[in-house]
Amino acid sequence: MEFQDPEHEALVSVWWTGALMKKASRRFFKSIGTTESEFNLLMVIKHSAGPLTQSAVGRRLMVDKSNVTGLLDRMEASGLIRRKRVKGDRRSHHVELTAEGRRLLEREEEAYYRVVSQIMSGLSGREHLRLIDLTRKLRAGLARM
């Protein structure tokens, strides 16, 4: 294949791949009865060393804290997480998984890793590493803006 502007072509290619991943993830998570945001939030809570405040969750997910509020409202209503007052700082809430949230996440993780494997199986181990390296460089370029 020939490209007259590989620089631009590469950026567009990553762009559309990201967009397609977004669409695919929406469909996938819908098929298992959840959303990407809920799954990511459960993952962040579960795999955190210590308890996280809402703001901290937002920083990990790289979204505004205002975004976390509504998400937690819905998830608290479905019994997946719980807000807990923080002793010593009455402004803050820690976010905790409920037993149900933890149980649900474990089932979801199985399906998740299966589909990740399916998606990535067309690339070799070496190619996985290359992709990690190249996207890291691209992120460095983004940071340079």
Add this chain to the structure above:
Amino acid sequence: MEFQDPEHEALVSVWWTGALMKKASRRFFKSIGTTESEFNLLMVIKHSAGPLTQSAVGRRLMVDKSNVTGLLDRMEASGLIRRKRVKGDRRSHHVELTAEGRRLLEREEEAYYRVVSQIMSGLSGREHLRLIDLTRKLRAGLARM
């Protein structure tokens, strides 16, 4: 660097790169007074061989046609595009650039290609080609879902 699950790591890396590109593009387009969606729409119209209906625009941008309606409403209000009845099919509208839309896009394209260069300049020509190839394979994996 060491990864215990390069397959997953690679997918996550592309994922976050896409998310960061989205954020960066929002900031960039805001700084030049527009949005990613408006820019992409203008680009699609300008670089199309023939006139496009609203549905066709949606397909090119890979978004639902319902999404195009509101976008065109706003852009028509700002005088950038124009809806034109299609002769012979009273259901359809063609989307055309106004002189103002065309003028605006030309200025935006300059800034756009400058920033693309800036972002991608940390990668070599060979790496650009590799990135194109690897993301193509990843998209094939997504299609396999």
Add this chain to the structure above:
DNA sequence: TAAGATTGAGCGATCAATCTTG
């Protein structure tokens, strides 16, 4: 029936503004 376009509900994201607490 089907295709082009629109509308409305819901989720997700940003930003600005506000309230409470530090």
Add this chain to the structure above:
DNA sequence: CAAGATTGATCGCTCAATCTTA
């Protein structure tokens, strides 16, 4: 004043439903 959390406005996206025309 600053930081944690919430609210409201706006935009983008999806999906389902509807209207008109083919």
